[in-house]
Amino acid sequence: MFDQPFRDSARSSRLQARLVALADAVPDVVEAVLSTEDGFEVASIGRSSVSPAKVAAMTSSLHAVGATMSDESGLAACRNVIVEAAAGTIVIVRIATRETALLLTIVGRHGALLGTLLFASREFAAAAAKE
Amino acid sequence: MSGHEYKIIFTGTMGAGKTTAIAALSEIPPVSTDVPNSDLGAFQKATTTAAFDYGELTLDGGNRLRLYGTPGQERFRFMWSILARGALGVIVLVDNSRPDPLADLGIYIDNFADVVATGCLTIAVGRLDTHPDPSLDVYYEWLLARDLAIPVLAADVRRRDDVLVLVDTLFSLIEAKVIAAEEADAMAPGAAVGD
Numbered sequence: 001m002f003d004q005p006f007r008d009s010a011r012s013s014r015l016q017a018r019l020v021a022l023a024d025a026v027p028d029v030v031e032a033v034l035s036t037e038d039g040f041e042v043a044s045i046g047r048s049s050v051s052p053a054k055v056a057a058m059t060s061s062l063h064a065v066g067a068t069m070s071d072e073s074g075l076a077a078c079r080n081v082i083v084e085a086a087a088g089t090i091v092i093v094r095i096a097t098r099e100t101a102l103l104l105t106i107v108g109r110h111g112a113l114l115g116t117l118l119f120a121s122r123e124f125a126a127a128a129a130k131e
Numbered sequence: 132m133s134g135h136e137y138k139i140i141f142t143g144t145m146g147a148g149k150t151t152a153i154a155a156l157s158e159i160p161p162v163s164t165d166v167p168n169s170d171l172g173a174f175q176k177a178t179t180t181a182a183f184d185y186g187e188l189t190l191d192g193g194n195r196l197r198l199y200g201t202p203g204q205e206r207f208r209f210m211w212s213i214l215a216r217g218a219l220g221v222i223v224l225v226d227n228s229r230p231d232p233l234a235d236l237g238i239y240i241d242n243f244a245d246v247v248a249t250g251c252l253t254i255a256v257g258r259l260d261t262h263p264d265p266s267l268d269v270y271y272e273w274l275l276a277r278d279l280a281i282p283v284l285a286a287d288v289r290r291r292d293d294v295l296v297l298v299d300t301l302f303s304l305i306e307a308k309v310i311a312a313e314e315a316d317a318m319a320p321g322a323a324v325g326d
Contacts, residue, residue, distance in 0.1 A: 037166040038179050039206055057206040064164035064181035072162065100167065 014131055016043040018124060026120045028112035030088070033105045034128070035059055037094075042102060050107075059105045063092050080121070082114065091117045095125040102128065138197045138217050139301060141184070142243065143224030144235050145203035146174045148257055148288035150184050152224065153198050155291045156298065157186025173204075181207070183214055188298070196298065211242050219308075220251035220301045224288060225270075227262040233273050240279070247279065251308060253301040255286035255293075 015034055023029045023045045033044040033052045039060030044052035066081040083090040089108040094101055104124060108117045141149040154161050164182035168174070184200030199214050201207070215221070223239045225232045236254065240247055254274075256267060265273075270283045282300050286293040 036169045038169050038181060039204075040169060053206065054209075058209060060166065061164070061182040061202070061207060061210050064166055065183075068162060068164045068182070100169065 011131055012043055015128055016045075018127055018131075019043050019045045022106075022120055022124050026108075026112075026116060028108045028116065029106055029120070030109050031055065031105075031107040033059065035103050035105070037063070037101050037103060048107060055105055055107075056103075059092055059103050063094060063103050066092075067094075080118070082118075084114070086110075088112065089114055089117060091121050093121040093125050095128050097129050097131060104128070134193045136195045136197060137219050137302070137305060138199065139298070139305075140199050140201060140214055140218045140221045140243070140246075141224060142201040142211065142221060142239050143203060144226055144229060145179060146176055147203060147224035147226040149200035149203065149224055150180055152222075152288035152294045152297075153184045153186040153200050155288060155294045156188050157198060158189060159187050161186040170204075179204070182210060190298075190302065194302075196302070205238065208242060215243060215246060218246060219249075219305045220253070221246045222297050222301055223252065223254045224286075225254060225256045226258055227256050227265070228258040232256070233265060233270070236270070236273070240277075247281075249308060250280070251301065251304045252281050253297055253304070254281055254283045255288065255297050256283060257286055257288060259285045260287075 019032050019034060023032060031046045031048045031050060033055045034042045035056035036042060037060060039057040041052045041056040046052060062081055063078065067078040070076065070078040078094065081092040087110045089112055091106045093104045095104055104121055106117050106121050141152050143149055150163060150165070162185040164180055165178040166181045168176050168179040180200060180202045182202065186198040188196045188198060190196065201211050201214050221243050223236060225236050229235055246252060254270065256270065267283050267285060274281050284297060284300065286297055288294055
């Protein structure tokens with residue numbers, strides 16, 4: 001984990017606990033990473049081999065492209081970015097918190113329902129926004 | 132050689148001026164993927180590029196350049212290889228005020244090795260007025276020690292004319308390479324013979 005930007009360790013711990021709860025509630029989630037908009041990991045849980053730091057950086061780029069494309073297309077703010085792959089689904093959701101925006105990335109295993117992942121990510125976002 | 136489209140890349144460390152260079156040159160409003168910068172320890176800058184910058188420029192003679200800027204930080208290295216696909220040339224912006232600008236340059240030389248191998252690379256050194264060391268001669272020596280003959284220019288990327296010189300320099304390298312390839316094709320056995 002990069003150590004510079006997210007210095008509020010108590011808040012980080014609370015968000016980490018929320019990620020654990022999310023993964024417990026949705027067994028199809030194989031990885032979840034919470035990161036800053038510029039790609040630093042804040043908290044993560046993982047059941048896959050991908051480095052959370054790498055996921056955080058890729059999430060930053062992917063969400064930035066989604067936001068820019070939404071804006072250029074006149075669609076206003078980008079709410080989430082979804083990647084449906086042959087062996088699973090990735091959902092990226094932007095969370096506007098009191099201090100700074102964060103990005104949540106959820107990686108769902110093959111067969112995971114998109115609706116379930118979206119619902120879980122939005123529930124998480126609503127709770128994390130109050131942290 | 133006119134009426135073609137070419138993709139070129141601006142790369143370099145965070146704060147070296149990639150977004151500024153593309154904004155200075157582009158004839159369309161540049162596309163930006165800036166996000167808030169939370170790493171103020173690394174660079175005192177409100178935003179940073181997370182995916183790419185994009186702009187367009189038509190050169191005299193009708194050739195069009197698609198200008199892409201990369202994110203600077205190494206954690207975004209995966210974007211460098213994505214953006215490098217199909218690129219005919221790279222401009223590396225080096226910030227001479229950083230602690231070790233030659234080491235910075237080495238990172239981009241290594242990561243854009245495929246383009247470096249074609250010779251279509253130009254290096255622009257910024258903030259030389261306030262940070263004269265290393266000098267351009269030191270850059271040339273550093274490159275020669277690595278068997279690289281690459282143009283190195285001083286540039287203030289806030290000035291459009293400076294950026295245009297960089298692009299012209301790079302484009303002349305690309306042009307020479309394209310012409311050499313066309314001549315090689317024409318000389319190849321079995322090439323069509325004109326009337």
